[in-house]
Amino acid sequence: MRKAWPRLCLACAATIVAGCLLQPTFLGPQSGARPQGFVRSDRQVVMQADARPSLQPSSESASFSMLGRASAAALCALVAVSADRRSRQRAEKVVVRMFPTRARSRQKTMRRFEPFGEMPAWSRKPLLRKRLKQPWRKRPTKKLSMKGRYWIERSRVACHYNINIHQLTKYVLRAFKEGRKHPIDHLMQILESRIDNFLWRVGLAPTMAAARWMVRENHIQIRHAPKDSDYQPPDWVTTNVPATLLMLGDEIRVRPKKRSIGLANKHQDEEGEVDVPSHLEWDREELIGRYNDVCDSNEIGINVCEDFLLYNFLGPEGVRQRHIRWFEGTTIPIPKIYNGGRIRPTPENILNMKKGAGLRLRGRRRPPGLWGKTGSTMLNNPWEYGKKVKV
Structure with missing residues (x-):
């Protein structure tokens, strides 16, 4: 809606200017207009002795009126188009200034990384060393971690x-x-x-x-x-x-x-x-x-x-490789889902459950199959086959 306001204002201005230029007085006296050769007085209406002869429409005046009307309309259209074009150019310039590019220049990248080694394929231009010493720097640069x-x-x-x-x-x-x-x-x-x-x-x-x-x-x-x-x-x-x-x-x-x-x-x-x-x-x-x-x-x-x-x-913050375990003798991966609180049925976990390893441990050392259980009932029964345990 805001973008349509300038064009609407320009159209209104052009219409007003055309209306002012194309008034009936511009084309001469009309049928209902007061003749200029008569003067109304309080006593009586008399004809002026030096009055001008009345203007009568002729072929030359009609052609002149048509030419003036066309010229005025063309002038108004030209003014409106030029003003609209200037407004668009100004809007484009404003947009360019409001959204500058954020791309780091190649010289800045080279100035940062060249001390640690060259990058031959980064740029064909050499590094421009503008200023090697910085006397205004009071504090030493921070040591690189x-x-x-x-x-x-x-x-x-x-x-x-x-x-x-x-x-x-x-x-x-x-x-x-x-x-x-x-x-x-x-x-x-x-x-x-x-x-x-x-x-x-x-x-x-x-x-x-x-x-x-x-x-x-x-x-x-x-x-x-x-x-x-x-x-x-x-x-x-x-x-x-x-x-x-x-x-x-x-x-x-x-x-x-x-x-x-x-x-x-x-x-x-x-x-x-x-x-x-x-x-x-x-x-x-x-x-x-x-x-x-x-x-x-x-x-x-x-x-x-x-x-x-x-x-x-x-390192500790390096890439994370996806750790996948498969069921023994197959290519079916062992899913990493919650499975009702049960541990993954890997070969090591199944062997520990059969041995009963960790049943008497407490705290964080307790196996996940006994977390939240008050008695000795296990969530993971190594001898059970069905939907509860995926073996």
Whole structure:
């Protein structure tokens, strides 16, 4: 309702102006109007000797009146449109000022994280060191805690690969789930197998964000390696998912379009010769490459401290792995439900119930099957089979 008020006011103003300009006096005397050549006196009505001749409508005056009417209407419409346009422009400017962007600049991020290590894929511009000394600072800077150092190392990896913390946590869970001896090395291999990282490593994009943009704009195609099965993957598929993980033998190329090839050649000319890792292949002329093997731990694109990453994800506030137990000899998971106050029917709990372990304990050491019971009656009967106990 508030937005409609300016337009309503403008329309009313235009109507008033048009009404004032188009009064009958503008067009000359009408049939019911008093003639200007007569003067009413108290005694009698006499004709003035020097009175002007009466105005009679003619073809020229009629055409002039029509022209004036059209000109006045056009002028009013032009004034209303221009005023409405100015009001809209002012409203747009106000909206832009009220909602500024909150994106942190790349220079601020580099100034914060560069002392702990470089992030090569974050920005092509070097760090601008404006002021190294701060004489106005009276108090020394606060010492960085160990928890803050863990967060900085985690943020460095996330900024380098242009992913958020949620994506990085999913990769960490996958790396720890594999059961490798060195989970951090396995995590870095997963990150190095992303298709946007492949474009940055071969010099097809100046930064990881530019590589992500190229994938999102459908400039990259992928051909998966054939498998030993009846299903054969298609020849070349255009992908727009930067998080695509490459498998051994996958081939990547620039889409055979004029715009895509021109963009790829421009980026390669700007970057120049790039040291391609040994596990990757890339032809600068044909714009085609291959993912041959996992990345070696000595050829990772960023230097990281494994201890800080390991402690961050394995500490008391690290990632939480889902603990699942299955019934013995089956793939049916043991549910984690309340089940009327009974404990989970895991093999260990069933064995302890059969042994009668903990029946005489008190307090928190008492087994959950006896909580809230005054006598020796157990909620969990190991010899009972039915709906109460799921064995």
